[in-house]
Amino acid sequence: MLCLLVATAIALIAVRGLxxxxxxxxxxxxxxxSFFVTMDAVDVAFTEAAVGAGxxxxxxxxxxxxVGRREAASNARRLVVPLLLVTVTGALLIIGTLDMPSFGSPxxxxxTHVAPRYLxxxxxEIGIPNVVTSVLASYxxxxxxxxxxxxxxxxxxVLLALAPAGQGGSARAEPPAPEHLxxxxxxxxxxxxxxxxxxxxxxxxxxxxEYGPGGGFQAGVIFASGIILYGLLYGLxxxxxxxxxxxxxxxxxxxxxxxxxxxxxxLLAGKNFLDYSALxxxxxxxxxxxxxxxxxxxGIAVAAVIITIYYAFAGRLHTxxx
Amino acid sequence: xxxxxxFNYWVVVVLMMxxxxxxxxxxxxxxxxxxxxxxxxxxxxxxxxxxxxxxxxAPILADGVELYSNPLPxxxxxxxxxxxxxxxxxGLALVVRIHAAYGTVEEADILEQDxxx
Numbered sequence: 001m002l003c004l005l006v007a008t009a010i011a012l013i014a015v016r017g018l019x020x021x022x023x024x025x026x027x028x029x030x031x032x033x034s035f036f037v038t039m040d041a042v043d044v045a046f047t048e049a050a051v052g053a054g055x056x057x058x059x060x061x062x063x064x065x066x067v068g069r070r071e072a073a074s075n076a077r078r079l080v081v082p083l084l085l086v087t088v089t090g091a092l093l094i095i096g097t098l099d100m101p102s103f104g105s106p107x108x109x110x111x112t113h114v115a116p117r118y119l120x121x122x123x124x125e126i127g128i129p130n131v132v133t134s135v136l137a138s139y140x141x142x143x144x145x146x147x148x149x150x151x152x153x154x155x156x157x158v159l160l161a162l163a164p165a166g167q168g169g170s171a172r173a174e175p176p177a178p179e180h181l182x183x184x185x186x187x188x189x190x191x192x193x194x195x196x197x198x199x200x201x202x203x204x205x206x207x208x209x210e211y212g213p214g215g216g217f218q219a220g221v222i223f224a225s226g227i228i229l230y231g232l233l234y235g236l237x238x239x240x241x242x243x244x245x246x247x248x249x250x251x252x253x254x255x256x257x258x259x260x261x262x263x264x265x266x267l268l269a270g271k272n273f274l275d276y277s278a279l280x281x282x283x284x285x286x287x288x289x290x291x292x293x294x295x296x297x298x299g300i301a302v303a304a305v306i307i308t309i310y311y312a313f314a315g316r317l318h319t320x321x322x
Numbered sequence: 323x324x325x326x327x328x329f330n331y332w333v334v335v336v337l338m339m340x341x342x343x344x345x346x347x348x349x350x351x352x353x354x355x356x357x358x359x360x361x362x363x364x365x366x367x368x369x370x371x372x373x374x375x376x377x378x379x380a381p382i383l384a385d386g387v388e389l390y391s392n393p394l395p396x397x398x399x400x401x402x403x404x405x406x407x408x409x410x411x412x413g414l415a416l417v418v419r420i421h422a423a424y425g426t427v428e429e430a431d432i433l434e435q436d437x438x439x
Contacts, residue, residue, distance in 0.1 A: 002329070002330065002333040002367075003333075005333065005337060005367075006333060006336055006337060006340070009336075009337055009340040009341070009360050010340065012340075012344065012356065012357075012360065013340060013343065013344060018350070018352055018353065021352075021353060021356055022356075025356055025359060028360065028363070029363075032363050032366070032367065035367065035370075036366075036370055039370045039371065039373070039374045039391070040374060040375075040378060040379060040380040040381070040390075040391035041370045041373070041380070041391070041395075041396045041399070042380045042382075043396055043400050044366070044370060044396050044399050044400045044403070046400075047400045047403045047404060048366070048403055051403050051404065051406070051407045052363070052403070055407055056359065056407050056410060059407075059410070059411050059414055060352065060355075060356070060414070062414075063352060063414045063417060063418060064352060066418050066421065067352065067417060067418065067421040067427045068427075071348075071350045071353060072349060072350065072428045072430070072431075078347070079347055082343055082346045082347040083343070083347075085346065086339045086342055086343045086346075087339075089339060089342070090335050090336065090338075090339040093335040093338070093339075094332060094335050097328050097331040097332060097335065098328070100328065100331055100372075102327035102328070103327045103328065103329070103330050103331070103371060103374070103376075104327075104374050104375060104376030105375075105376070106375050106376070106378075106389070108372070110372050110373065110392060110394075110395070111373075111375055111392055114394065115373075115392040115393065115394050118393055118394065119381065119383075119390050119393065122383075123383050129382050129383040129384065130381075130382045130383075131381040131382065131383060131390070131393040132381055132382075132393045132396045132397055132400070135393050135394060135397045136397045136400070136401070140397060143401070144401060147401040147402075147404070147405050150405050150408065150409075151404060151405060151408040154405075154408035154409055154411065154412050155408065157412045157415070158411055158412055158415045161412070161415040161416060161418070161419050162415050162418060162419070211382075212382065213380070213382070215400075217400060217401060217403075217404045218400075220404075221404065221407075302404060305408065306407070306408075309408075309411045309415075312415065313411075313414070313415070313418070316418060
């Protein structure tokens with residue numbers, strides 16, 4: 001698996017032309033997702049499959065559609081210094097790995113610090129089987145709140161960078177222009193069958209995240225990719241009629257707010273910020289309510305931000321074509 | 323100690339250096355971002371490898387399972403992936419703006435235009 005990953009990365013260096021590079025990026029994402037499954041990191045694999053193999057190549061494709069797919073040949077003389085630099089750094093890092101604990105050993109420092117506590121206590125304290133969800137949404141809820149805010153800020157940054165002049169900072173798509181692309185009938189019919197199930201699956205992932213792999217981050221990305229697929233096949237104006245851009249922009253803020261408000265509620269109930277035990281008479285029930293609430297906030301925020309980013313890029317492409 | 327106990331870490335180093343090479347040796351800005359992506363994934367692989375316990379199960383509590391892999395790196399990396407795509411898209415947005423301003427996304431051409439101003 002890892003050798004395949006290295007082979008894909010080498011191919012990425014060898015290949016010239018951005019379109020082929022993007023296809024290889026997608027392959028690379030899928031391969032690393034399968035690698036994460038073999039490493040027992042099912043939640044991570046879920047996210048990587050949706051992001052690395054799905055959303056990230058889509059955004060790259062949209063960018064390449066705007067800036068052109070040609071890549072200039074690089075000067076052979078300019079390659080010597082980078083090659084030297086990379087070899088030296090790599091050699092030093094490999095010497096560094098010799099001090100690491102051997103792979104998979106149960107008594108490595110990483111395995112003996114705080115992880116045993118999570119694995120032994122979370123069943124009683126939080127009451128849900130997926131330890132990754134308990135750590136993400138309860139023990140380390142502060143970190144996750146920070147990450148949701150980073151994602152929200154990134155969405156705002158993309159909007160600011162790509163908004164057409166004179167539209168008040170919002171990357172609203174222009175009024176529907178007639179589609180001049182020939183419709184791909186087969187793709188449209190197949191996607192019409194698939195998209196409802198993708199969205200349904202996103203909801204399953206969202207609400208089953210406490211018991212199996214899944215949660216707000218994965219659900220948000222899967223939901224957004226369903227919408228983006230619809231947009232790619234039916235054109236931006238159609239998808240903008242289904243989900244208007246202003247609604248998505250507001251939803252991104254609402255998602256982050258739900259997360260923050262859950263924290264404030266537990267603060268008002270007399271406990272620490274984001275300590276959900278305060279939300280119900282029974283601490284474990286409180287944890288359940290809190291985790292469901294913040295996972296919902298995360299899901300809404302992530303889905304809305306990614307759809308917003310897609311609208312911003314696609315809107316840019318649209319105005320360029322006119 | 324056998325050689326294979328470090329194989330994962332070495333692959334991480336190789337991938338990281340391949341990504342690094344693309345970032346510094348290629349002039350195309352989109353390609354640079356793809357290189358950054360590979361670099362980023364190599365860090366994910368490092369963390370997930372460090373969290374793996376031989377013979378462990380995925381960290382979802384079940385009856386009759388005693389040994390689990392470490393859930394903490396999973397949490398860090400799963401959020402890092404989503405943050406990563408959000409920041410990558412900011413980079414892509416900047417590339418689009420650079421293209422609008424300079425008409426090219428090749429580093430050499432951009433520097434040349436800057437020099438003549």
